[in-house]
Structure formats: structure tokens, C-alpha cells
Amino acid sequence: MSGAGERYLGEVEALLGGPRRERRRLLDELRAHxxxxxxxxxxxxxxxxxxxxxxxxxxxxxxxxxGEAARARRRIGACVLGLALASGLAVAGHxxxxxxxxxxHPRPCVDSTQGAxxxxxxxxxxxxxx
Amino acid sequence: MPxxxxxxxxxxxLLAALRGRPMHGYAIIEHVxxxxxxxxxxxxxxxxxxLRRLEDEGLLRSSWVEQDGRRRRVYELSRSGEQALLGRxxxxxxxxxxxxxxxxxRPA
Numbered sequence: 549m550s551g552a553g554e555r556y557l558g559e560v561e562a563l564l565g566g567p568r569r570e571r572r573r574l575l576d577e578l579r580a581h582x583x584x585x586x587x588x589x590x591x592x593x594x595x596x597x598x599x600x601x602x603x604x605x606x607x608x609x610x611x612x613x614x615g616e617a618a619r620a621r622r623r624i625g626a627c628v629l630g631l632a633l634a635s636g637l638a639v640a641g642h643x644x645x646x647x648x649x650x651x652x653h654p655r656p657c658v659d660s661t662q663g664a665x666x667x668x669x670x671x672x673x674x675x676x677x678x
Numbered sequence: 679m680p681x682x683x684x685x686x687x688x689x690x691x692l693l694a695a696l697r698g699r700p701m702h703g704y705a706i707i708e709h710v711x712x713x714x715x716x717x718x719x720x721x722x723x724x725x726x727x728x729l730r731r732l733e734d735e736g737l738l739r740s741s742w743v744e745q746d747g748r749r750r751r752v753y754e755l756s757r758s759g760e761q762a763l764l765g766r767x768x769x770x771x772x773x774x775x776x777x778x779x780x781x782x783x784r785p786a
Contacts, residue, residue, distance in 0.1 A: 560723070573751075577703055577726045580750045584704035587746075600721025608724035612731045 553582050556596045563606035566613045688728050693763040700754035737762050
């Protein structure tokens with residue numbers, strides 16, 4: 549691409565925000581677009597003119613970046629909410645498990661109504677026996 | 679037709695242009711211009727941020743492809759894009775129908 553095209557791309561680049569890689573991609577696409585227009589019979593100056601003013605392209609780009617930033621904020625919000633819910637569920641699950649392991653009314657060591665407890669007690673050595 | 683009148687529908691036109699076949703930016707713009715008989719003549723550089731926005735939303739996919747010794751970014755509709763096109767088309771038809779009804783309404 550000759551002077552007019554490169555000058556135009558330089559003006560657009562100066563107005564763009566956002567990550568370098570993203571800006572580079574837009575500039576590469578604009579460059580390819582001019583090459584296609586020239587291959588189709590336009591002059592480079594005409595192709596550049598049809599792209600619109602650098603300000604118009606940059607404004608459309610900024611609008612896209614704003615949309616992307618809003619989406620990123622929503623994603624982060626959803627992640628934070630998800631983490632909070634997961635933490636809450638984990639804490640609740642842990643507390644519930646603790647309740648099940650430690651009953652509110654512990655069974656007495658010796659329970660004459662239960663055979664096993666009675667048997668255990670019965671199996672205990674009788675001190676002071678024979 | 680004023681350019682701004684349909685600027686909100688640029689995304690619909692881009693999705694429709696990509697229905698059925700992948701295209702690069704210049705081909706998309708030519709398609710829209712020819713299919714609309716020159717009614718839609720956008721500042722061509724503004725198409726790329728719009729394509730990118732649609733890609734951000736998961737409605738398009740794109741990749742660099744080498745054709746005729748030149749690299750071009752080729753876009754295609756994703757499955758979500760096909761569904762979005764159907765939905766937006768229905769929405770557009772409702773708008774057209776509503777506007778037409780108002781335009782044709784004559785008070786008794």
C-alpha cells in the first residue's frame with residue numbers, strides 16, 4: 549500500500565483504544581480491504597475515501613470496545629456471584645455434615661434398651677467378681 | 679434514504695449477508711450494496727467493528743485465510759448466529775408491519 553493508505557491507517561491507529569493485538573487486527577483488516585478494492589478496480593485514494601473518516605471508524609471501534617467491556621463486567625459479576633453461591637453452599641453443606649456427625653442429644657454410653665449396648669456392658673469384666 | 683435511518687439494522691444485514699456462505703469484509707460490503715441496489719452504502723471501515731461485535735457475541739466465527747496471495751479475515755455464521763438471524767428477522771418484520779399499518783391507517 550502506498551502513501552495515502554498508510555497515512556489513513558496511521559490516522560485511524562492514533563485514534564484507536566483497546567489492546568494492541570485487537571487494534572492490529574482491525575488495521576490488518578482495513579489494509580486487506582483496501583487491497584481488495586484496488587484489485588477490484590478502485591484507486592487507493594477512492595478505496596480509502598470509502599472506508600469513511602478515521603474518526604468514524606474509531607467511533608465504531610470504541611462502541612464495540614464499550615460493549616465488550618460491559619460483557620466482561622457481566623462475566624466477572626457472574627463469576628463473583630457463582631463463587632459466592634458455591635462458597636455459601638459449601639459452608640452450609642459442611643455445617644449440615646457436622647450436625648449429622650454430632651447429634652444434638654448424644655446417646656448414652658450405656659443404653660439398656662439397645663441390645664448392642666447392653667451386650668457391650670454385659671461383656672465388661674466384672675470387677676470384684678470371683 | 680438517510681444513512682442513519684437503518685444504521686441500527688446493520689448487524690441484521692451482516693448476519694443475512696453471511697447466511698449460507700463465509701465471506702471476507704470487502705465481499706460482505708459488496709454483497710450488501712448489490713443486494714440492496716445501492717440503498718445501503720455504509721462507511722466501509724465501520725463494518726469491521728460491527729463484525730467484531732457480532733463475533734464477540736458468539737454469532738460469528740472468523741479466521742485469516744490466504745486467497746490469491748492475500749490474507750483476508752473470513753467470517754461465517756455460528757449456530758447461535760443462525761438462530762439470532764431468525765429472531766432478528768422476525769423482529770424486523772414486526773417493525774415493518776407495524777410501521778406499514780400506521781402509514782396506511784386512515785381515520786374514519
